[in-house]
Amino acid sequence: MGAVLTTTELTQFFGGLKAVINFNLELPEGALWGIIGPNGAGKTTVFNLVTGVYIPTKGSIYFKGEEITKLKPHEVISRGVARTFQNIRLFGNLTVLDNVRIGFHLKYKARYFDVFLRNSFYDREEKRIKGESIQLLETLGLVHRAGELAKNLPYGEQRRLEIARALATKPRVLLLDEPAAGMNPREIDALMELLLNIKREFGLTLLVIEHQMRFVMKICEWIKVMDFGVTIAEGTPSDIQNNAKVIEAYLGKGRVEL
Amino acid sequence: MKRDLKLILAGLAVYLVVFGLKTIGFLGDFPMLVINLSLVYMILTSSLNLINGFTGQFSIGHMGFAGIGAYISGILTTLIWKLSIDTPMHTRVPLFLVALTLGGIAAALAGFLISIPSFRLRGDYLAITTLGFGEMIRVIINNIDYVGGPRGLLGIPRISDFTIIFLITFLTILILRNIIYSSYGRALLSIREDYIASALVGVDTTKYKMFAFTVGAFFAGIGGGLLCHLIKIAHPTQFGFMGSILLLVFLYVGGMGSLTGSILAAFVLTVLERYALPVLFSSMSSFTLPRWGFEVGQEWRMVLYSFLLIIIILFRPEGLFGGKEAKILIPEEDR
Numbered sequence: 001m002g003a004v005l006t007t008t009e010l011t012q013f014f015g016g017l018k019a020v021i022n023f024n025l026e027l028p029e030g031a032l033w034g035i036i037g038p039n040g041a042g043k044t045t046v047f048n049l050v051t052g053v054y055i056p057t058k059g060s061i062y063f064k065g066e067e068i069t070k071l072k073p074h075e076v077i078s079r080g081v082a083r084t085f086q087n088i089r090l091f092g093n094l095t096v097l098d099n100v101r102i103g104f105h106l107k108y109k110a111r112y113f114d115v116f117l118r119n120s121f122y123d124r125e126e127k128r129i130k131g132e133s134i135q136l137l138e139t140l141g142l143v144h145r146a147g148e149l150a151k152n153l154p155y156g157e158q159r160r161l162e163i164a165r166a167l168a169t170k171p172r173v174l175l176l177d178e179p180a181a182g183m184n185p186r187e188i189d190a191l192m193e194l195l196l197n198i199k200r201e202f203g204l205t206l207l208v209i210e211h212q213m214r215f216v217m218k219i220c221e222w223i224k225v226m227d228f229g230v231t232i233a234e235g236t237p238s239d240i241q242n243n244a245k246v247i248e249a250y251l252g253k254g255r256v257e258l
Numbered sequence: 259m260k261r262d263l264k265l266i267l268a269g270l271a272v273y274l275v276v277f278g279l280k281t282i283g284f285l286g287d288f289p290m291l292v293i294n295l296s297l298v299y300m301i302l303t304s305s306l307n308l309i310n311g312f313t314g315q316f317s318i319g320h321m322g323f324a325g326i327g328a329y330i331s332g333i334l335t336t337l338i339w340k341l342s343i344d345t346p347m348h349t350r351v352p353l354f355l356v357a358l359t360l361g362g363i364a365a366a367l368a369g370f371l372i373s374i375p376s377f378r379l380r381g382d383y384l385a386i387t388t389l390g391f392g393e394m395i396r397v398i399i400n401n402i403d404y405v406g407g408p409r410g411l412l413g414i415p416r417i418s419d420f421t422i423i424f425l426i427t428f429l430t431i432l433i434l435r436n437i438i439y440s441s442y443g444r445a446l447l448s449i450r451e452d453y454i455a456s457a458l459v460g461v462d463t464t465k466y467k468m469f470a471f472t473v474g475a476f477f478a479g480i481g482g483g484l485l486c487h488l489i490k491i492a493h494p495t496q497f498g499f500m501g502s503i504l505l506l507v508f509l510y511v512g513g514m515g516s517l518t519g520s521i522l523a524a525f526v527l528t529v530l531e532r533y534a535l536p537v538l539f540s541s542m543s544s545f546t547l548p549r550w551g552f553e554v555g556q557e558w559r560m561v562l563y564s565f566l567l568i569i570i571i572l573f574r575p576e577g578l579f580g581g582k583e584a585k586i587l588i589p590e591e592d593r
Binding site (some may be wrong): 027042051053072073074077078082085088091092093094098101102103104106108110112115116117118122125126127129130154165166169223 | 433
C-alpha cells in the first residue's frame, strides 16, 4: 500500500511566526490517522497548506505521487482531496440540498450554452446531480432536511452536512478539522460510527484533527502530535498516551514525586 | 423549453395586453415610453443583480457597461449605417439587432477586464475600482468628438419599439433565470455565501467571478443599446455615477438575489418617477426657497430615492423580495 498523501519538510512562516516546521507525512491509502496538539500548534495550517489555501514557505506536497504543492484550492479538490472546517463554513442561506449540489459542481458536465438554453443534456445533468445529492443526504441521515436552509440546522447536523458536502466532491482523502468539537459523548460515538461507515462505503482515507481524546484514541490507527509547529511525537494511540513529551505538551512539565 | 410554457404564456399574455391597449389607443406615446423605459431598466437591474445580488460582488459602475453598449450600437446604426426610422423594417431591425449584439459583446469585454481586479479585491475596494471604471467610460466618451463629446450622440433613430424591447427583456430574464438555477448559478451563490468554502468544495471562484461580470456586462450593454435607440440620444451623463446609483437603488429596493424584485422595482419605480413625482411636485415645481435662494424642482427625485433607500435599509435590509422568487420564475423541478 503506497502513500496517497505525502508531505516533505512542509514549512509555513507567517512573518516571524513559525506556524509549521518540517512536517512530514506519509498517509497510506485507506488509513485513518489523527493529528493532535494544543491550540495554536499548527494543525489547521497543515490542512490549509495541503488544500492550497496557503502556498508553503518550504517543502512539497504530493497526492498519489503527483506534486500538488502550488495548486489552487479548487485544483487540489478536483484531484480528490476534500476537507471540512473547524468553524463550520456552510453556505448558510442556501438549502441543504443546494449545499451538497455545489459539492457536485466539479462533476457537472453541462457547458454554458446547455445552461442558457436548458436543453435535454442540461436536464440529464441536473437530474443526475440532484439524484446523487439526495442519495448522499440519505447516507448521512439528512434527507428529511433537504429543503431547509443550512443555517437553520442544529449544530450536529451542520457538521454532518459539511461532511456530506465534502463527500460530494468524490474525494479519495478526506481531511476533517475537529469534527467532534462541541459534541457530547453520545454524539461522539455516533460520529465515530458514521465516519467508519463512510470510510468503508466510499473507500476513503481519513486524516482527522481532533481534541477529543475519547475520539482520537479509539479510532485513529496512527497519531501525529504537534506543538508550536513541530511534530513532537507520532505512533499508535497507546504509544502516544505514554509519551512523556506529549504529556508535557498538554499538561506542562512538573516534578513527579512518588 | 416546454417546461417553461407557463412562463412563456404569461409573457405572451402581458405582451398582448399591452400591445392591444396600445393599438386601441388606450396607451398613448408617453405611457408606452414609460413602459419601454421600465423594461430596459429591468434588463439593467437584473444584470446588475447577477453580479451584486447573486455573486456577492460589489459593482457600482454598471451604467458604464450600458454606456459602452449604447455608444457602440449607436455609432453603428447612426454614424456608420446611417439608419433612420424611414429605413425599411427588414433592413432596419436585423441591422439593429447586430448592432445591439456587438454593443453587448463590447460591454462584455469591458466586464471581463473589470473582473480581473475582482480576483484580489473585495467589498469596498472593488466598489471603488468599478466606480472608477464607470467614471472612466464617461470621461472618455466626453472627449471623443466623433460621438459628440459632452453634447452626446444625437439623432439616433428610434428603432427600439415595444415588441423588440419586450422580447429582449423576456429573453434576458429567461437566460439569467436559467443560469441562476443551474450548477453555475449555485457556484455563484456559493461565492457570495463564503468564498473560501466555495473554493474548497471545488468551485473555481476566479472563473465564476469573471463569468458573472462578463454576462452581467453583456446584458447591460444590450440594455444600453435599447435605451439609446428608445430615447434617441446617448449622453455621457446618463452613464456616469448617478446612473449606476439609480440601478443600485432599484436593486436594493427590489431585493438582492431576486429577479422578481429587480423586475418589479424597475417597473414600479420607473412608473412612479414618471407619473407620481411630476404630480407630487407640480404644485411646488421650481419655487424658490426665499431664505437660501435655491430653486426646488425635479432634482427632488434623487432626494426621494435616497430617502427610499434609507427606509428600505432600515426596515427591510434584504429588499422587498430579497432571496425570494415568484413561483413562475422558478423551474418546476426546483420548487
